[in-house]
Amino acid sequence: MPLFKSICIRIIFWYSLSLIPFSILISSSMDSCRFHRPRMHQTKLLFVSLISLFALSTMFIASLKHDGRIVILPESKWASSDSNRLGDLDISALCQEDQKRHRRMNFDGIESLSRGKVQSFFAQILQYPIQSACVTMKRIGRGKWLGHCYDGHKYVCLDDFVPKRNHANGLDQDEDECIVYSFGVSDDLSFENEMTHFGCHVYAYDQDWTETMLQNKNPRITLEKASIHDGSKGSVTFGQLLSKNNHSAKMIKYLKVDIEGGERKGLMEWIKSGAMDNVLQVGVEFHYTVNFAKEYWQISKSLHRLGFVYISYDPNLCVGRGPTYFHCVEVVFRKTTLDCLRLSLTLD
Structure with a gap:
């Protein structure tokens, strides 16, 4: 189950990442095409996309850590207090x-x-x-x-x-x-x-x-x-x-x-x-x-x-x-x- 969750998070992350260039492209095209939408709408769209990217990046790193690909050791220790675990x-x-x-x-x-x-x-x-x-x-x-x-x-x-x-x-x-x-x-x-x-x-x-x-x-x-x-x-x-x-x-x-x-x-x-x-x-x-x-x-x-x-x-x-x-x-x-x-x- 943790592995399935990790995979889902990564799929959502890369999907959201792929939407960023598309969103920017749409925003820039509003000036040249006949989309008479306020510029404020463009700024909001870009801002929301960036916030989503940041949040999903955090979740992506967390998922890597939990399935063992990133090991973070305490600064003051070589190993954790559990004698059967190293970090x-x-x-x-x-x-x-x-x-x-x-x-x-x-x-x-x-x-x-x-x-x-x-x-x-x-x-x-x-x-x-x-x-x-x-x-x-x-x-x-x-x-x-x-x-x-x-x-x-x-x-x-x-x-x-x-x-x-x-x-x-x-x-x-x-x-x-x-x-x-x-x-x-x-x-x-x-x-x-x-x-x-x-x-x-x-x-x-x-x-x-x-x-x-x-x-x-x-x-x-x-x-x-x-x-x-x-x-x-x-x-x-x-x-x-x-x-x-x-x-x-x-x-x-x-x-x-x-x-x-x-x-x-x-x-x-x-x-x-x-x-x-x-x-x-x-x-x-x-x-x-x-x-x-x-x-x-x-x-x-x-x-x-x-x-x-x-x-x-x-x-x-x-x-x-x-x-x-x-x-x-x-x-x-x-x-x-x-x-x-x-x-x-x-x-x-």
Whole structure:
């Protein structure tokens, strides 16, 4: 019925619009033809036509809004107070689908599956991240052009970087110090530099000094040489770095991990030691997921149990794909709840 009403209004609108030129033509012809009607009658006809056009235009816009083609968001909010609606857009079906897939992270029977089934199961999880867990997802860092693709960027959910409104003075202030850790820099600091634009201090590490690291002049980037994973073979752990920098009790807004396979042992140790307890987001590159699907599944499931939600999938196009799956993929986990995932976030 609302659709029928909308269609009728639009038909009347366009019909009335078509009468305007005809009315003007009739009005102008009264001077040249032998229509001896007062000029006042012509003015009234034109005036009524314009008023009708204005009224019907208003009804036309209203009909578009009500059947979902125009969405007007409140100025002070990203979403309405109803957790299942984003502005005037009903996302309840999306939320229900996300909740179903989120529950799949509790699956405990992966050890009984064949290697091929594990690969297929994990690929399905990876390629369909939770969509409603982040309002604003952005690609950060240009990366390095390798001749046919860019490599080195990361996706970040900017919801955790929105300044809190100070109602006393009306200024945007972030009550928490913004700390970012980055493991694996190589010769590209584009991600780290862009994160400092959000007011963050970035602590970046790589197993070797590179020319790019030596030439860094950004005072908000602290660079060190270190091999980071589980503490074995001369490596250091994430927890040891937090302790060294007096960040053990600090909130880490983003952890970037690109350590060429070292994440398999490293992340499990960091989870078990509690180093991940104060991390809000982790962006990690999974290397050769086909060969290590079970290990990466255990990592993903352990992060899930810490309250992380899987929110982004980005295959590495520079490495390419094998016969079936991409060799390396960039994934992001965000620590959040699942009450339709904070779509009622406000800025004030």
